[in-house]
Amino acid sequence: MLAVGLAGLLAVYVFIAYLMAPLLWDRFSDHHPSLKDNPRLTETGDGHPGGPLNVALIGSEEQVREIFAAAKWYDAEALGLKSDLKIAVGTILKRPDPDAPVSKLYLFGRPEDLAFEQPVDGNPRQRNHVRFWKAEKPSSSGRTIWIGAASYDERVGLSHTTGQVTHHIAPDVDKERDRLFEDLKATSELSESYEVPGFQTILRGRNGGGDPWYTDGALRVGIIAQD
Known part of the structure; x- marks a missing residue:
C-alpha cells in the first residue's frame, strides 16, 4: 500500500515538474517577456539622451496600427523643413493637424519605426504622441515586441539645443x-496589460530639446x- 502511495506521489511530481511547470513558464514568459536587455532612454541624432522609454506593446505591426486607429490616434509624419513650416503656420493660424510630424529619436541605432499622435481639441500646439521601435528580440512565441516613449506636447517653440521649430x-x-x-x-483589443516597476533607474532628465522630464520608473506593457 505504501509503495502504491509513493508511486502515486512520484507520478504527481513528474507530471507537475516535467510537464505542467514548463508549460506554465512558457505561457508566462510569452505573456511577460523579459525587457531587461532593451535600452532605457532614446537618443537624438547626435547621440545626446532623449526621453525615457515607458510603454511597450506585443503584436504585429498591423495589429499595432489597428489598435491605434481604433483608439483614434493618427500616424505622425516625419519631420523636415517643410513640416517645420507647416507646424509654424498651423500654430499661427490655429489650424488643427492630426498627422503633424514628430522629430526623430533613435534606439538600436535607428529612428522610430512607428509614431502616433492624437490632437487636443484641434489645437496644433498641443498633442498626445508616442514613438515605437521594434525590439531586436521577439517574444518566446515569435510575436513582435514594440518598445516606445510616450509624452505630451504642451506647446510649440524653438528647441533649446538646436533652435529648430519643435514641440x-x-x-x-x-x-x-x-x-x-x-x-x-x-x-477592447488588449488581451492583457501590466506594469514593470523599476524599469527606469534614471528618474529625471532632459530630452534632446532641453525639456525636463520625470518618471516613477515603471514600464506599461x-x-x-x-x-
Whole structure:
C-alpha cells in the first residue's frame, strides 16, 4: 500500500515538474517577456539622451496600427523643413493637424519605426504622441515586441539645443503613459496589460530639446489580442 502511495506521489511530481511547470513558464514568459536587455532612454541624432522609454506593446505591426486607429490616434509624419513650416503656420493660424510630424529619436541605432499622435481639441500646439521601435528580440512565441516613449506636447517653440521649430513636452511623462493605455484598453483589443516597476533607474532628465522630464520608473506593457 505504501509503495502504491509513493508511486502515486512520484507520478504527481513528474507530471507537475516535467510537464505542467514548463508549460506554465512558457505561457508566462510569452505573456511577460523579459525587457531587461532593451535600452532605457532614446537618443537624438547626435547621440545626446532623449526621453525615457515607458510603454511597450506585443503584436504585429498591423495589429499595432489597428489598435491605434481604433483608439483614434493618427500616424505622425516625419519631420523636415517643410513640416517645420507647416507646424509654424498651423500654430499661427490655429489650424488643427492630426498627422503633424514628430522629430526623430533613435534606439538600436535607428529612428522610430512607428509614431502616433492624437490632437487636443484641434489645437496644433498641443498633442498626445508616442514613438515605437521594434525590439531586436521577439517574444518566446515569435510575436513582435514594440518598445516606445510616450509624452505630451504642451506647446510649440524653438528647441533649446538646436533652435529648430519643435514641440516642447510636459515633464510628467507618466501621465501620458497612463493616458495612452486608457485609450488602448477602451478599444477592447488588449488581451492583457501590466506594469514593470523599476524599469527606469534614471528618474529625471532632459530630452534632446532641453525639456525636463520625470518618471516613477515603471514600464506599461500591453498584449494585443490575437484573432
